[in-house]
Amino acid sequence: MIRSWTGVFKCAALLAVAFFGAAGGAEAAWVNSDIADFPAGAKAPAYHDDFHRSVNHDWLSKAKIRKGEVRIDSFSERSDEVEAQIKKLFKDRSLNSHEAALVQKFHGMLRDWKSRDRLGMEPVIPYVKRIEAIKDMEGLTAYLTDSRDPHLGSQLFDIGVMADRRDATNNTVAIATTGLLLTDADEYRAKELSPYAKRRKAANDEYIVKLLQKAGYDRKQAETMNEGLFRVENKLAERAMGLKEIYSPAAQAAIYNVRTKEQLTKASANFPLTAVIDSLGYGDSREFVLMEPKWLNSLNELYRPENLEDIKSYLIIRTLLSTANLLDRETRGWAVEHGNAVMGSSGAIPDDKYAYEMVSAYLGEPLGRLYAEKYADPKTKARIEEFIAKVVGYYRNMLHGESWLSESTRNKAVTKLDNLTVRVAYPDKWEDFSALDFKDTKEGGNLVEAVAAIADFERLRDVKLVNTKVDRSKWLADPQEVNAYYSPSDNSINIPAGILGGAFYSPKGGEEELLGGIGMVIGHEITHAFDTNGSQFDENGNFVNWWTEADRKAFDKRSKKISDYFSTLEVMPGVKADGELVLSEAIADLGGLSCVTAIGRGVPGFDFSKFFKAYARLWRNRKTKEAEEQRIKEDVHPLSYLRTNVNVQQIPEFYTAFGVKPGDGMYLAPEERVALW
Numbered sequence: 001m002i003r004s005w006t007g008v009f010k011c012a013a014l015l016a017v018a019f020f021g022a023a024g025g026a027e028a029a030w031v032n033s034d035i036a037d038f039p040a041g042a043k044a045p046a047y048h049d050d051f052h053r054s055v056n057h058d059w060l061s062k063a064k065i066r067k068g069e070v071r072i073d074s075f076s077e078r079s080d081e082v083e084a085q086i087k088k089l090f091k092d093r094s095l096n097s098h099e100a101a102l103v104q105k106f107h108g109m110l111r112d113w114k115s116r117d118r119l120g121m122e123p124v125i126p127y128v129k130r131i132e133a134i135k136d137m138e139g140l141t142a143y144l145t146d147s148r149d150p151h152l153g154s155q156l157f158d159i160g161v162m163a164d165r166r167d168a169t170n171n172t173v174a175i176a177t178t179g180l181l182l183t184d185a186d187e188y189r190a191k192e193l194s195p196y197a198k199r200r201k202a203a204n205d206e207y208i209v210k211l212l213q214k215a216g217y218d219r220k221q222a223e224t225m226n227e228g229l230f231r232v233e234n235k236l237a238e239r240a241m242g243l244k245e246i247y248s249p250a251a252q253a254a255i256y257n258v259r260t261k262e263q264l265t266k267a268s269a270n271f272p273l274t275a276v277i278d279s280l281g282y283g284d285s286r287e288f289v290l291m292e293p294k295w296l297n298s299l300n301e302l303y304r305p306e307n308l309e310d311i312k313s314y315l316i317i318r319t320l321l322s323t324a325n326l327l328d329r330e331t332r333g334w335a336v337e338h339g340n341a342v343m344g345s346s347g348a349i350p351d352d353k354y355a356y357e358m359v360s361a362y363l364g365e366p367l368g369r370l371y372a373e374k375y376a377d378p379k380t381k382a383r384i385e386e387f388i389a390k391v392v393g394y395y396r397n398m399l400h401g402e403s404w405l406s407e408s409t410r411n412k413a414v415t416k417l418d419n420l421t422v423r424v425a426y427p428d429k430w431e432d433f434s435a436l437d438f439k440d441t442k443e444g445g446n447l448v449e450a451v452a453a454i455a456d457f458e459r460l461r462d463v464k465l466v467n468t469k470v471d472r473s474k475w476l477a478d479p480q481e482v483n484a485y486y487s488p489s490d491n492s493i494n495i496p497a498g499i500l501g502g503a504f505y506s507p508k509g510g511e512e513e514l515l516g517g518i519g520m521v522i523g524h525e526i527t528h529a530f531d532t533n534g535s536q537f538d539e540n541g542n543f544v545n546w547w548t549e550a551d552r553k554a555f556d557k558r559s560k561k562i563s564d565y566f567s568t569l570e571v572m573p574g575v576k577a578d579g580e581l582v583l584s585e586a587i588a589d590l591g592g593l594s595c596v597t598a599i600g601r602g603v604p605g606f607d608f609s610k611f612f613k614a615y616a617r618l619w620r621n622r623k624t625k626e627a628e629e630q631r632i633k634e635d636v637h638p639l640s641y642l643r644t645n646v647n648v649q650q651i652p653e654f655y656t657a658f659g660v661k662p663g664d665g666m667y668l669a670p671e672e673r674v675a676l677w
C-alpha cells in the first residue's frame with residue numbers, strides 16, 4: 001500500500017511535551033515538518049540539508065488542516081478533486097442504474113437530518129434490547145447463532161473468504177479476531193497502559209458511557225458495562241498477536257493454521273464456534289484457516305456463565321459504536337468529539353463531506369462504478385498500462401543485476417515479476433448489486449437498517465464464494481480510491497483511477513514528473529512483491545519458499561541494515577522511528593525509487609533535479625501531533641518527510657543534482673547507504 005489507512009477506531013495519540021522546544025542531545029539533521037504546528041519559519045533550508053522541507057517550504061508554510069480533519073497532504077488534495085466529481089453524481093438525475101438508485105437513496109438518507117433527529121436512538125434500540133434480554137449461556141448462543149439477526153458488528157470473531165495460501169487459486173475461509181478498541185494487544189498485556197493508550201481509553205470511556213446513557217442506562221450501569229467491555233477485551237487480548245508480531249515477517253507463517261470443522265469444534269469446547277460459522281453460512285467450507293489459535297483459547301475461557309454480563313456489555317457497546325455515525329445529530333456529534341479527542345482534530349467536517357465519506361465507506365463499489373463510467377478516462381488507463389509495462393521492463397533488468405543473489409533465486413524473482421497481474425483504473429466487469437436494496441426513510445426505513453442490509457448482502461455474496469476458485473478479475477480496491485495496492489495472494493498491483501491525478505499524475509507532465517509521481521507509486525507496489533512479506537509468496541500467490549538459504553540470509557542482512565538505519569532517526573524529541581515496523585514499506589519505497597531512477601538514466605536530457613523535486617512533492621504532509629504519534633506507533637509506512645529524505649539519500653544522482661557533500665544534512669556516506677533492490 002502506498003498510503004496508510006485509518007479506521008474509525010484505529011486512531012489516537014498523545015504527546016504531552018512540546019515538540020519543538022529545546023530538545024536535549026545532538027541537533028537532528030532534519031525536523032519533522034509533518035507535524036502541523038511545526039513553525040515553518042521564513043526561510044527554507046538548503047536542498048542539501050533538508051531536501052523535503054526545502055522543496056515543500058511554500059506548501060508547508062501555507063497548508064492548513066481543515067475543521068474536523070487530521071491531515072492535509074498530496075493524497076487529501078487529490079481526494080478533494082475526486083470528492084468534487086462524486087458529489088455531482090449524488091445529484092445527477094440522469095443516472096438511472098440500480099447502483100445510482102442505491103447510492104442516491106443512501107446519500108439522501110444521510111443528508112436527511114430531520115428524519116434522523118426525529119428517530120434519535122430508535123433505529124438501534126431493538127438491537128440493544130435483543131442482547132439485553134439474554135438470560136443465560138443458552139440464550140447467548142441462541143443470539144449469536146440466529147442467522148436472521150444482522151448483529152451489526154456484534155459477533156465475537158470475524159470471518160471471511162480469502163485465497164488459500166497453499167493453493168491461491170482456491171478460496172478458503174479465514175477466522176480472525178474482531179480487533180481491539182486500543183488496537184494493540186500488547187497494550188492490554190503491559191503492566192500499565194502507555195500514556196498514548198491511556199489517553200485513547202479515557203476518550204473511549206467518556207464516549208461509550210454517553211452512548212449507553214442515551215440508550216437508556218443510568219450512569220452507574222453505563223460505567224459498569226464499560227468496565228465489563230474492558231474485561232472482555234483484556235481477556236481476548238491475553239494471547240492475541242500484538243502489532244509487533246502481526247507486522248513481523250514471521251507472521252505470514254504464524255497465521256496460516258489449517259483446520260477441519262471437526263478440529264475447530266474440538267478446539268472450541270465452550271464457545272459454539274462452528275455453530276456460529278454454520279449460522280453465518282460458511283459451514284460447508286472444506287477447510288478453515290484459524291489465524292490465531294491461542295486467541296481462540298482465550299475466547300473459550302471467556303465464554304462462561306460468570307462472564308455473561310460482561311459479554312453482553314461488550315456486544316451492546318460494539319453495536320452502539322458501529323451505529324453512532326448513523327443516528328441523530330447529537331450522537332453523530334459525540335462521534336466527532338471522540339474522534340477529535342483521539343486524533344487531535346477540532347470541529348467537524350461539513351455535512352456534505354461526511355455524507356460523501358459515509359457513502360464511500362458503505363457503498364464504495366457501486367459508487368466506484370458510477371465514478372469510473374463518468375470520470376475515468378480509458379486513454380489514461382491505456383497510457384498507464386503501457387507505462388507499467390515499461391517500469392516492469394526496467395525492474396526485470398534491476399533484478400537481473402542483483403549480484404548478491406544466486407542465479408536460481410534471481411530467475412525465480414524474474415518469473416514472479418513476469419507473472420505480475422496489473423490492474424489499472426477500473427475493472428472490466430462489475431459486481432452485480434441487483435440483490436441489494438433497503439427502504440428509504442419515506443418507506444419506513446432508516447440508516448441502521450440500510451447498513452444492516454448492506455452487511456447482509458456482502459456476507460451472502462462472500463458465502464457464495466465458499467469452496468469456489470478465486471476469481472482473479474476481481475478488484476481489491478474501489479476505482480475512486482486515492483491509493484494503490486499490491487496483493488501477494490494473486491501477485492497483483494492495483495492502481496485505481498483515483499490516484500491517477502493531482503500530484504501523482506498529470507497528462508501534461510514531463511518524464512520527470514511522470515517518474516517522480518505515479519512511476520514511483522508503481523515501482524513501490526511492484527517492490528512489495530519482493531519485500532519481507534511479499535517475498536514469501538511465489539509467482540502464483542502461493543505461500544512457498546523460493547529462496548535458497550544463503551540468499552534469504554543475504555536478504556535479511558540487507559533488510560536489517562534498512563531497519564537499523566530508520567531506528568536511528570529521531571522523529572520527535574526522544575522518540576525514534578520503529579525500523580522493524582516500517583521495514584516492508586521502506587523496502588517498497590527504496591526499490592520503487594531505485595527503479596524509476598534507472599528509467600530516468602535512460603532518458604536523454606533527463607533533469608534529475610526536477611525528478612527529485614516531483615518526488616518530494618508526493619510526500620508533502622501536515623498532520624496533528626496526535627495523528628503523527630499514531631502513525632509512529634501503529635503505521636507500517638515511514639513518516640512522510642522520511643519517505644522523501646531517506647529515499648533520495650540512497651541515490652547517487654541526488655548527490656550530484658544538488659551538490660550534497662560530507663557534513664551536509666542530507667549526506668550519507670556510501671558505505672552507510674541502504675538498499676534491498
Ligand SMILES: [Zn+2]
Pocket residue numbers: 001002003524525528585588
Ligand atoms: Zn506500500
